[in-house]
Amino acid sequence: MDWLYRGISFLIILISISYFLKIRKSDEKVKADVIYLPYKLKSIGVAIILTGSLMVLLLSIFMSDSKDKFYAILFFFSYVLIGALFIWIDFRYRVFIHKSKLTKRTFFSSRDIPYDSIGYIVDGNNIIIEYKNKKYYINFGYPNTIILYEAINKYFSQNKIENKYDADTISGNFYTKNSGITFIILGSISIGLSIWMLLIPESKGEIIFGYIFMLIMGFIPFIVGVLFVLLYKNFRVKSSSKELIYINIFNKEKKYKIEELSLRSTPNGFKVYNKNKKIFYINYWIYNNSSFLDSLLSKKSRKK
Numbered sequence: 001m002d003w004l005y006r007g008i009s010f011l012i013i014l015i016s017i018s019y020f021l022k023i024r025k026s027d028e029k030v031k032a033d034v035i036y037l038p039y040k041l042k043s044i045g046v047a048i049i050l051t052g053s054l055m056v057l058l059l060s061i062f063m064s065d066s067k068d069k070f071y072a073i074l075f076f077f078s079y080v081l082i083g084a085l086f087i088w089i090d091f092r093y094r095v096f097i098h099k100s101k102l103t104k105r106t107f108f109s110s111r112d113i114p115y116d117s118i119g120y121i122v123d124g125n126n127i128i129i130e131y132k133n134k135k136y137y138i139n140f141g142y143p144n145t146i147i148l149y150e151a152i153n154k155y156f157s158q159n160k161i162e163n164k165y166d167a168d169t170i171s172g173n174f175y176t177k178n179s180g181i182t183f184i185i186l187g188s189i190s191i192g193l194s195i196w197m198l199l200i201p202e203s204k205g206e207i208i209f210g211y212i213f214m215l216i217m218g219f220i221p222f223i224v225g226v227l228f229v230l231l232y233k234n235f236r237v238k239s240s241s242k243e244l245i246y247i248n249i250f251n252k253e254k255k256y257k258i259e260e261l262s263l264r265s266t267p268n269g270f271k272v273y274n275k276n277k278k279i280f281y282i283n284y285w286i287y288n289n290s291s292f293l294d295s296l297l298s299k300k301s302r303k304k
Contacts, residue, residue: 005060005073012053012080020046035095035144045086052079095138097148100155102129104136115155119165122149123173123288130165135288137174168239168292172232176286180228187222194218237280237293244272244293246280254279263297270294 020043055076063069089107096103101114119130127149129136138145156163194214197206230249238245244256262273269283269290282290 002060009053009056016049033097035142041086041090045083049083052076121165170237173288177232180225183221183225191218
């Protein structure tokens with residue numbers, strides 16, 4: 001089988017190098033009406049593919065035949081799939097800016113989003129576009145995001161459209177959602193690997209290691225991921241005229257009088273207290289619209 005591993009890995013190396021040289025020569029020019037990913041994911045993908053293929057080639061040459069060799073080669077071949085995924089993401093992601101709509105193209109789909117059906121806001125480094133109860137995040141670090149923002153502003157102004165984005169509700173953002181999904185995937189993979197190790201143990205030590213690995217690398221990340229997803233789905237903080245409505249990750253609602261609340265700033269967010277008892281913490285990185293509550297409670301404190 002070594003000749004097959006060497007042949008496949010060598011072929012992948014040649015294709016990867018050829019592709020890398022090609023994209024360097026014909027690097028796509030940034031157009032003013034298209035938003036691209038800012039990082040050269042294609043180059044990163046090629047680097048990952050080359051790393052995996054080179055390791056397979058070296059293993060097939062220098063490592064003696066064994067079950068461990070097969071699993072090691074299989075592991076490094078997975079690098080090819082990961083690298084290909086990076087290339088596909090870079091190739092597919094585009095936001096096309098039009099006069100009355102934007103077209104968002106992602107991994108496997110493309111969607112037209114008309115400006116007259118959206119709400120939008122700038123929150124931190126992102127413009128958040130709300131369309132049909134879904135939020136789309138476009139970072140200002142991406143080329144031409146500012147052009148999209150100006151196009152939407154111009155369209156709303158010319159057509160006298162009211163921006164209906166709900167800026168007075170704090171909720172989890174896409175970092176929360178993506179972190180949750182990532183932890184769930186990693187935890188599930190680790191649980192699967194642990195089960196596989198426990199099915200074919202060669203010693204008592206491997207059994208103990210399998211259970212420890214399942215707990216630390218499997219169940220704990222999985223639970224953390226579920227909590228992040230629940231935070232994204234359920235957590236809300238909103239205000240009425242005199243009350244603050246707090247909905248936790250388990251969808252349980254509590255109401256507090258705004259006059260009894262206080263705020264204490266931290267380096268990455270703020271803590272909210274009710275009669276000197278902390279009720280929740282808001283981190284700027286993982287929540288949308290945190291500025292409204294920060295502003296509301298800060299103004300209340302200044303009035304006092």
